Amino acid sequence: MNARIRIKTLIAGAALATLGLAGTAIAQTFPAKPVTLMVPYPAGGMSDVIARSVNVTLGKQLGQPVVIENLGGASGAIAAQKVLNAPSDGYTVFQGSPNELILAPLAVASNKVKSEDFRLVQMIATAQIAFLAKKDLPVGSVDEFVEHARKAAKDGKPLTFASVGPGSFYHLLGEHLSKVTGIPMIHVPYKGAAPAEQDLMAGQVDFFLAPYGKKYDEMHKTGRIKVLAMLNSERLDSVKQYPAVSESKQLKDFTFKIWTGYFVKRDTPEPVVAALHKAITGTLGDPAVHAALEANSQLLPKPQTLAEADKAYADGTQQFRNIVKAIGLQAQ
Numbered sequence: 001m002n003a004r005i006r007i008k009t010l011i012a013g014a015a016l017a018t019l020g021l022a023g024t025a026i027a028q029t030f031p032a033k034p035v036t037l038m039v040p041y042p043a044g045g046m047s048d049v050i051a052r053s054v055n056v057t058l059g060k061q062l063g064q065p066v067v068i069e070n071l072g073g074a075s076g077a078i079a080a081q082k083v084l085n086a087p088s089d090g091y092t093v094f095q096g097s098p099n100e101l102i103l104a105p106l107a108v109a110s111n112k113v114k115s116e117d118f119r120l121v122q123m124i125a126t127a128q129i130a131f132l133a134k135k136d137l138p139v140g141s142v143d144e145f146v147e148h149a150r151k152a153a154k155d156g157k158p159l160t161f162a163s164v165g166p167g168s169f170y171h172l173l174g175e176h177l178s179k180v181t182g183i184p185m186i187h188v189p190y191k192g193a194a195p196a197e198q199d200l201m202a203g204q205v206d207f208f209l210a211p212y213g214k215k216y217d218e219m220h221k222t223g224r225i226k227v228l229a230m231l232n233s234e235r236l237d238s239v240k241q242y243p244a245v246s247e248s249k250q251l252k253d254f255t256f257k258i259w260t261g262y263f264v265k266r267d268t269p270e271p272v273v274a275a276l277h278k279a280i281t282g283t284l285g286d287p288a289v290h291a292a293l294e295a296n297s298q299l300l301p302k303p304q305t306l307a308e309a310d311k312a313y314a315d316g317t318q319q320f321r322n323i324v325k326a327i328g329l330q331a332q
Contacts, residue, residue: 040076045193053292061279075165076100090272107167120313125298127211129231162196
């Protein structure tokens with residue numbers, strides 16, 4: 001019996017050693033070709049801006065080009081599914097957030113993506129949320145907005161709000177705003193921020209709770225849109241020209257931010273994940289990347305270990321699932 005146990009132990013040890021050597025070989029050769037960075041929205045939106053602020057430096061860190069692929073639609077599910085259909089080899093990286101990987105699967109019945117299908121490698125940016133309104137909406141502050149929205153709903157003309165898709169963070173914000181104010185509002189989903197912005201400027205939709213970018217400063221100054229507030233708990237120096245929503249009387253607790261990170265398929269080999277993590281962490285330390293992200297008012301998170309990233313993703317998943325439950329959002 002003891003001899004059999006020893007033989008089984010030796011076989012198991014040999015198998016583990018083989019796997020270890022294979023993992024080491026993978027780590028030494030990865031990447032051996034260009035890496036695709038999948039962005040789940042069309043070019044021109046903030047997600048695309050973030051990707052193009054990072055991809056060149058990330059490519060230098062990896063020693064291979066990082067090629068951006070924009071694929072919008074279905075609240076990010078189309079791009080996410082394409083990543084899941086690709087091999088688990090680290091050559092297809094998903095730039096995502098709670099929008100695409102946590103919220104959309106809970107809100108869209110046809111979305112078969114699961115949060116657990118992905119692994120967070122590293123957070124790369126945190127976005128402030130801007131309260132945007134069309135140029136001719138007769139309001140100049142958040143409190144005036146609430147009163148106008150209430151009157152419009154009573155008159156049978158509820159305000160419309162844009163989002164980047166059903167079940168997205170921005171969809172939830174709009175629904176949550178409707179709930180906390182008790183004012184009916186109509187959701188208008190788009191395939192990304194860029195087309196939503198276009199319709200906002202054209203006056204086809206009333207407001208948009210969107211990830212803030214410097215481009216909104218110019219749009220605001222030239223009268224193409226209104227920036228009513230930032231959904232911050234205090235007025236930040238980087239956006240001191242706009243009030244924090246906490247300064248309002250009716251929505252002072254309506255404060256939110258959202259992070260963006262780089263993900264791979266859950267079963268990607270650990271050595272490959274470690275290689276990507278090292279490269280992304282190195283990219284975040286590059287001054288040029290810092291400057292590019294900060295120029296678009298992205299807040300840079302503190303780099304995490306892989307264990308910290310795993311915990312942050314698990315905690316975030318539970319947090320957003322709780323929000324969905326609280327507002328009673330049903331999958332459609």
